[in-house]
Amino acid sequence: MSGSEVPKLDTDDEIKVTGEVNQPDTSSGKTIIFNNEVYDTSRVDPVLAEKMVLVNNAIDEIGMTPFQWKLFLFNGFGYAVDSLLIVCNAIAQPAVDREFGRPNKKIAGVALASQIGLLAGAAFWGFTADIIGRKLAFNSSLFVCAAFVLIGGGMPGYISFSAMVAIYSAGAGGNYVLDATNLLEFLPVTHTWLVTFMSIWWAVGYTITGLLAWAFMSNFSCPSDATPATCPRSENWGWRYLHFTAGSLVLVLSVARLLFVRMKHTPRWLLTQNRDAEVHSVLEDLARTYNRPFSLRLEDLEVKGKVLHTENSRWSAIRLRKHFEGLFETRPLAYSTVVILANWFVIGMVSPLYSVFLPYYLASRGANVRGPPSNYITWRNYAINKVSGLFGPIIAGVLVETKLFGRRGTLALGALITMVLQFGYTQIKTPAQNVGVSAAITAASNIYYGTIYAYTPEILPSAHRATGYGLCVVLNRVGGILGVLVGSYANGETKCMRA
Template identity: 60%
Template sequence: MPETIPTTSSGPTSKETTVYVDSSKDVFDSSAFDPVLARKLALANTAIDQIGMTPFQWKLFFLNGFGYTVDSLLVICQSIAMPAVTMQYGSPGKSLKGIALASQIGLLTGAAIWGLSADIIGRRLAFNSSLLLAAIFTIIAGGMPGYISFATLVSLYSAAVGGNYILDATTLLEFLPVNKTWLVTFMSIWWAVGYTITGLLAWAFMSNYSCFPTAASGACAYQDNMGWRYLHFTIGGLTLMLSLLRVFLIRIVQTPRWLISQNRDAEVIQFLTDLSAKYDRQFDLTLDDLRSEGDVKNTEKSVWSVVRIKAHFSGLFRTRKLTWSFLVIMLNWLVIGIVSPLYHVFLPYYLKSRG
């Protein structure tokens, strides 16, 4: 029989609701290390399930999907532009593909910074600012006068969008009812949308506004090689529009599950109350229910304290099962990170050599 931890919630309807934390199928049983957090998350999850799927979550699905789209847009954008930029300005090193390297360094840096900061200060700031910064740097990249300056801007817009991928998935997941969490996996469809848009734009710009493939390096004039610039201006403008939609179409708040982990119970209830009132839904959870469970561990300390920052890393290795899960996922992403750049770096040169 699965191990469960019962907790009781009574709401405004005076209907007693018993919630269970079922850890039998979890990779990480949080109740073994912080039972208060486990019980509070169970209560919050039940409240979200009672409210159900609303237009708010559907908007998030599309707006977060824009982030997936932009992620693939920008990765492919620099890959397609690289031969044209190299033809116009030459490359500092014959064997070093500086633009591709700049992109990968930026993606790695962005993933580390955005991911960790979102755990510390919450999802909202990173969610609202990552696409906006990516749009600004992409537009500026289209006007760069040299190889080094262009590679620098590529690294910057890659860093801006680097952590956006996981932020979009995490933010959506933390707002969804349990029976709709499959939408996070379905989000991958937005990657295909990004590839398609970039391919169509490149077909229009690169084929009509680029130097001939036979042109010598450095012999390609500015006015004859505007395709890669038009590509960046257009994708940057599209990204800017999508980033503004994310800010103004839906006013994102901190996710209820993250707020629970920070012991900010009143804000959780406020969000659930506002959401249920707007869409005429009901839920039973009250502020007293959450507070009666106690305080989550270490939340009395600053979010920048050594103890709490260390927990973000040590928590990945709490159990053998969790450690293996983390390592396998990292290995999968490592392989993807090796194969994908090889493909994107090689493909433009292959197509160029075949006319």
């Protein structure tokens, strides 16, 4: 195909490109049909629709290059860091409670600080990334995490440690929103399954933290029945070693991102800003670097005209408002957005309820789920639980590409299995049952999480993707805060619970 040609398709050809549908390719006089999608851009902004078709075709023409594989690796590291740090403070919570005592006896302050920080990070980066692009968060968020994790390990009190947790969680929350978005907006359609499979890195982060906890918490922590009077700092260095090690690892990964990935603004985001020359430059450079075919010309983009509202400042009220209104532009898109938002809110509430509330519920029913008190056994079981989570994303990555399940079927299957297992968990009686069922729950829930992490950015329109994803994660964290508070204040020994 010569450099002057634009890809042409017959009117009955069907191409599936995430987030853009029924888009006319007027340069060839043909229509590219996208069936069964939720967002018809051509009805709202025909210029963006036509340009997006050209860019999507150009990315597909270039194909999968080492650059996209590096993005999979280094955005995956971001996923791993997010889960590593979320679990890091959760692991530290009991040890910090024993050493310092809780300022409020009922509220798990460290967990609450983490959820607040994650909410703030998701809101800041999510709601600004559609305005300033994805590049800044990719380059800076892990440095924020690394710095405050290392500082957090040296904190002398409960409040100061919780403050550091909130700050490094804010960095993780922002990074998490944009990892999948960054990768998706560079991928050809043949490899969009990688966004689902990228959740394997989330499980890797859990696993690393679980293994570190097994090493540090089982050997350098006060007994589980210790109090601030009997738990001096000298005997409780496990959570500090965990933070120093995790922070050092995150620092190495943040430096590696800058050294090995010359991150650019994503071409699909640049397109929504009407920066056609930069779009063409990014794609042309990618094709030239890896000796790939590239037939898109700059004039093919410029001749289409200007994307709607780009004559206004990126910070103008109309464009800021549009990033939210654009998530509900059509009835199918509005329905899809509401359902996804509801999913994120519910899973945000369920996760802390499962971790905070169920142990009290089980104890009130006489279930000996932990066995004899032993730091070693506790953290060994924790590591087993997290290792089992590695299987969930692998299963999800396979199922989403099958016709039988697809994205929605895999979501439903993961949710169904997790629900059944969590109901079953309320009936466990022995330590062995606790380990087995909780490990199965982790694997099953990761099928669901892995799919929704990928499905969410896929169904959101490109121009508003980060805003929509940020809103999802904000609601997820609101649910998490409510879950922590409900789990902290609920009475697991009420007559209702005993019935």
